[in-house]
Amino acid sequence: MSVPSPTDDALVEGFARVVAVEGVVAWLEPEATTSCSGCSASSACGSPGGIGTVASRIEARRFSLPNDQGYVVGERVVIGVREQALVKASLTAYAIPLLCMLVAAVVAQWRFGRDEITLAASLIGLVMGFSVARVSANYLRARGGTTLRFVRRADEDASSQRVSTKIQRIERCKNT
Amino acid sequence: MQEYVMIMVSAALVNNVILARFLGLCSFMGVTTRVDTAVGMGMATTFVITVSSVLDWAVQTYLLWPYDLGYLRTVTFILVIAAAVQFTEMTIKKVSPPLFQMLGIYLPLITTNCAVLGVALLVVEGKLGFLASVMFAFASSLGYSLVMVIFAGLRERLALAEVPLLFAGPPIGFITAGLLALAFMGFSGMGAK
Numbered sequence: 530m531s532v533p534s535p536t537d538d539a540l541v542e543g544f545a546r547v548v549a550v551e552g553v554v555a556w557l558e559p560e561a562t563t564s565c566s567g568c569s570a571s572s573a574c575g576s577p578g579g580i581g582t583v584a585s586r587i588e589a590r591r592f593s594l595p596n597d598q599g600y601v602v603g604e605r606v607v608i609g610v611r612e613q614a615l616v617k618a619s620l621t622a623y624a625i626p627l628l629c630m631l632v633a634a635v636v637a638q639w640r641f642g643r644d645e646i647t648l649a650a651s652l653i654g655l656v657m658g659f660s661v662a663r664v665s666a667n668y669l670r671a672r673g674g675t676t677l678r679f680v681r682r683a684d685e686d687a688s689s690q691r692v693s694t695k696i697q698r699i700e701r702c703k704n705t
Numbered sequence: 706m707q708e709y710v711m712i713m714v715s716a717a718l719v720n721n722v723i724l725a726r727f728l729g730l731c732s733f734m735g736v737t738t739r740v741d742t743a744v745g746m747g748m749a750t751t752f753v754i755t756v757s758s759v760l761d762w763a764v765q766t767y768l769l770w771p772y773d774l775g776y777l778r779t780v781t782f783i784l785v786i787a788a789a790v791q792f793t794e795m796t797i798k799k800v801s802p803p804l805f806q807m808l809g810i811y812l813p814l815i816t817t818n819c820a821v822l823g824v825a826l827l828v829v830e831g832k833l834g835f836l837a838s839v840m841f842a843f844a845s846s847l848g849y850s851l852v853m854v855i856f857a858g859l860r861e862r863l864a865l866a867e868v869p870l871l872f873a874g875p876p877i878g879f880i881t882a883g884l885l886a887l888a889f890m891g892f893s894g895m896g897a898k
Contacts, residue, residue: 615742622800623751634835644836651759652759
């Protein structure tokens, strides 16, 4: 059985709210997902305003889009990013530093055979891995691989979105 | 070398974190509606488990054991894990803001993921050397990611299947998880003579 290959335009979608419009740039904040309320951590991160709370984390993730759609402050929109981009981003941010750390640890253990040196080498490898990840992330960004896109206004056609998602999934399963 | 391979196979498949030790079940059911989100969560968890296990091993070996502070282990490990998650979040934000926009949502979920604390405690209980501990933590988290992705794939298929109303939603998800756990029990025969 072959592995399903998502099409290039398959998007991971999410909701965001327009919080400011500054000329040609609109600032948006992602909405907390409904699963947040069901999460076991919700009580721990529910106090408003503090460091590490849901509100502060969402504010930290504020992003901008070109204001080519005539956004209005307070408006809810659907934004998307390519499915492949999410996987590539995960590999860049996590796999590269982790592999560098593991390789450094294995080499140090094989060369010196002492836990203290292996520990130090693994931490150095982790820092080097982040440097490599930074270069790789810049390359991804230059190719537009991590760009968030406007998909549609949230209130436009929620039902047609559900249908299109289902059709997309059926097409993917047919390809297997 | 053979010792490390045995540790990794055992941690990833035979004693899988989710299906054999029943850790991280919250994210197992909550973040597996799509394969891509499962991959994102799996990678983030793999990273945090491995890095926090490295730090926890160092804290246990150079601080808690020498000064006979074993009773502070759980509290200390929780602090270390929270610090590791916060550090990861800040680093990714610094290294690449676009990646942080895409992946930042998973990191807060990991802070309270019991699989992270569970693996760190298992590493210490095992009284292994440093590299063996790292390999154990890495393989455990790889096993976690593998199960997350497999289960997400199954749930994507289930979304298209005609499930009787009585079993629709979480019930068929739990039944599928049970069948997956039974399938993984097959690995427990590995190495038996």
